[in-house]
Amino acid sequence: MADKIKIAQYWGAGCGGCDVALLDIDAKILDLHAIADVVFWPIGFDGKLHELEQMPDKSITVAFYNGAIRNSENEHVAKVLREKSVIMISFGSCACFGGTPGLANVTNKEEVFQTVYKDTESTDNPDFVTPQTSVMVPEGELTLPEFYDTVKTLDEVVDVDYFMPGCPPTVDLIMVAVGALLKHVKEGAPLPPKGTVIASDKTLCDECDRERVEKGKTIDRIYQAYEIKADPKKCLLDQGIICIGPATRAGCGAMCPVANMPCRGCMGPTKAVMDHGGSMLSALASILNITDSESKLSEEQIMELMMQVKDPIGTFYAFTLPKSLLKRTVKERKRKG
């Protein structure tokens, strides 16, 4: 047992799906177990933070961190894990780009508390008691982590070695990572360069088998996925369903389009792109109802056409808002004049 490597897995602001994804590798987990001891995995078994804090620095070989940085506890554990681990892996879309919890960046702490602890129908909280970081009771002081205004990605708070996007990362991609780790431990094979994203470098369309119009692509109008019965063979975007595939990194095997559902972008942008949403916005705007009578259209008509996109942030940044260029919403001061 002594020569086994040590691994840790932790969840920040996530749903637990990433933890389950690691178990999804099925019998292969025994291969992992043959070379590794799990020293810290709160969702898997009992383990206390102070035990982790007492471990020597760099004594853990690999730490998988899933979930975004939503509060001070997420950040603290990320920093402790970074100190204790040789390799830090940003595991899953939330750790890499903020993921679904990252959409909370359209609001802030005050508004979140207002909704959660006051406005919801099922809440009875007349004094509007909200979580405090510290409260004194007769038995002593009770503390809670500080809830942040802005959701951050893991690489904003600690140095990250590898990124594994996906919601959750697929079994195949986990096997690529575990395989590289096994080879490294058993045969001394070199690890991929730091910063590698464990997925494809191409876009999802490259992996998707649907037939698509290559030249002169244009769509008449936008449909929500429930509004039409999508042809299972043709490109979803060609059919008017917003599929984020053209702006999204491949590697997942196009599993959503295979199931006749549009890609929502959980793999994040490709390396060439700084802003996932901007990239998709550009692609969609380029094909929406361009006809021969274009020069007769007024700017108002164009606006009406684009208003079919009901929720631009929710559509284009469903998983990547905290990793986008603007990161979160802002507030304008009052306009003059």
Added chain:
Amino acid sequence: MSSATPNAQSQEKAEGDDFEPKIIVFCCNWCSYAGADLAGVSRLQMPPHFRVIRVMCSARVDPEFVLRAFQKGVDGVLVAGCHPADCHYIGGNYRTRRRIALLRMLIQQFGFDPDRLRLEWISAGEGEKFQKTMVSFTKTIEEIGPSPMGGGD
């Protein structure tokens, strides 16, 4: 831009006195850049708060450029291209007008005043239109005030 009460006006003036907006203007090579050039050689008076970036076509303005400008605290972005049916590349400006319309919706959802982003068609002969656009756009930006990204908000 309805007129404010005299009292409020003087107050606002005191606040915004030293605000010099930073404006980025993307001009297409074939029409708008020549239009801007004409405005310059014709010595038309314009506020000096803008920087022109020449691109081959207004459709070369990736939404990322605009978002990056706002991220860096720019107060306003103007995209200028050829009039519809005049694009040197036939349909570039048709893409541009869709992108800018959608981008205006997007930046509004991000909390920005959508008027911080404007699209104008300016031909090579329209030096005067360039000047008028710059005067009115600068005025609009001055009214909106400094970017919420710039003030460390």
